[in-house]
Amino acid sequence: MIDIAVLFVAYLLSQFYRAFLAVLSPALIAELGVTPSDLSLAVGAWFAAFAATQLPVGVALDRIGPRRTLGWAFFVGGGGGALLFSAAQDGAMLIAAMAMIGAGCAPMLTSGMFLFARRFAPARLATLTGLMIGVGSLGNVFAAAPFAGMIEALGWRGAMALLGAVSAGLAALLLVVIRDPPRVEGAGPQGLGGFAELLRLRVLWPILPLALANYAVAAGLRGLWIGPYLLDLHAMSNVAIGLATTWMALAMVAGNFVYGPLDRLLGSRKWLLLVGNALGCIACGWLWLSPTEAAVAVALLAAIGFFGSSYAVLSAHFAAFVPARLTGRGVTLINVFGIGGVGLGQFATGALFDAAGGGAEGHAAVLAWYTLTLGAALFVYVFSRDAPPVRKATPR
Numbered sequence: 001m002i003d004i005a006v007l008f009v010a011y012l013l014s015q016f017y018r019a020f021l022a023v024l025s026p027a028l029i030a031e032l033g034v035t036p037s038d039l040s041l042a043v044g045a046w047f048a049a050f051a052a053t054q055l056p057v058g059v060a061l062d063r064i065g066p067r068r069t070l071g072w073a074f075f076v077g078g079g080g081g082a083l084l085f086s087a088a089q090d091g092a093m094l095i096a097a098m099a100m101i102g103a104g105c106a107p108m109l110t111s112g113m114f115l116f117a118r119r120f121a122p123a124r125l126a127t128l129t130g131l132m133i134g135v136g137s138l139g140n141v142f143a144a145a146p147f148a149g150m151i152e153a154l155g156w157r158g159a160m161a162l163l164g165a166v167s168a169g170l171a172a173l174l175l176v177v178i179r180d181p182p183r184v185e186g187a188g189p190q191g192l193g194g195f196a197e198l199l200r201l202r203v204l205w206p207i208l209p210l211a212l213a214n215y216a217v218a219a220g221l222r223g224l225w226i227g228p229y230l231l232d233l234h235a236m237s238n239v240a241i242g243l244a245t246t247w248m249a250l251a252m253v254a255g256n257f258v259y260g261p262l263d264r265l266l267g268s269r270k271w272l273l274l275v276g277n278a279l280g281c282i283a284c285g286w287l288w289l290s291p292t293e294a295a296v297a298v299a300l301l302a303a304i305g306f307f308g309s310s311y312a313v314l315s316a317h318f319a320a321f322v323p324a325r326l327t328g329r330g331v332t333l334i335n336v337f338g339i340g341g342v343g344l345g346q347f348a349t350g351a352l353f354d355a356a357g358g359g360a361e362g363h364a365a366v367l368a369w370y371t372l373t374l375g376a377a378l379f380v381y382v383f384s385r386d387a388p389p390v391r392k393a394t395p396r
Helices: 002-017 021-032 036-064 066-086 091-105 107-119 122-136 138-142 145-177 193-199 207-234 238-266 270-289 294-307 311-319 324-355 359-381
Strands: none
Touching: 002 066, 002 091, 002 107, 002 122, 002 138, 002 145, 021 036, 021 091, 021 145, 021 207, 021 238, 036 066, 036 091, 036 107, 036 193, 036 207, 036 324, 066 091, 066 107, 066 145, 107 122, 107 311, 107 324, 122 138, 122 238, 122 311, 138 145, 138 238, 145 238, 193 324, 207 238, 207 270, 207 294, 207 311, 207 324, 207 359, 238 270, 238 294, 238 311, 270 294, 270 311, 270 359, 311 324, 324 359
16 A cells, blocks of 8 residues: 555645645746736646646556556656746746646546556545545645745745655656556557547536536636735735635645545435535635625635535546446546646636736636636536446446
């Protein structure tokens, strides 16, 4: 189990990398002259590269296992990308560095889910995935107030260089300790054909829109927009923004730990996901339609983080209909939609923010996007088939 423990630590750093720009944005804007929309593109590049890499990652997991797939990707992308970020001189270098880091982190969660699916009973997948995401979400906490202190001590370039070295070291350790499970015979279509087989399963279709919208809301707001929003609408200081992001990050950690075992306790994944995400959608809509005082805004952002942290259960719902011989491609396909939705959301919200002229109107446009897309996805998800965690579901 030491490989799982090291994987959890590495995943914590992966979660950090998708959220640290919210705290770093004031320094980058001041020193490099970039804009919030430039930073939105950089965050979008992280998630776009992460999503685009999922397809080859899925094939690699089924063919060669998680050890080499994850170890080398995180060494080159995570370690190298962080070092490139530390040397950035303009927005283009930031975008390139974020894309490298995103590609390097791409196999992290899916490698864990692959190992869980192959080593443990199917009913435990949501609990174990929720545990991994919950522990990893502590990276969101580190990316808030603690990272702000690290920047104060080392400067943002020194902090990123140190993180690059730590990433490379963790990647090397993963190459040593991960134990690949035995390959499944008859692994199905070669290359990307397995993804086509999965996409022909109609039972998966109503789940995919929610995968596209679910994580995008909490990750998009926590990963970038919370900082500019609280600065522009509530004139918060960097320290106050760091504390607010910490509260949202802690809510996301708690959400993952709470959601994980609830599907087994309630005997349903579909209704847990519907109710939880509907509450998150309501909180986002409240923030959009009724701008309020700072304390209430932070509470609503924390609620969005808590109720939006249902990705582990959503992944288990999806994986319940995936044949065992396509496990690697199944867990990466759901990640293509989940992470791709965050990237799409960042590109869209950056453009909407600029089109609305920035300021309060720009942030309203951002919140409108997140509220309406999540609401539409929930409407489609109503027509999904439940997959109780007590048994393996069968495709239709």
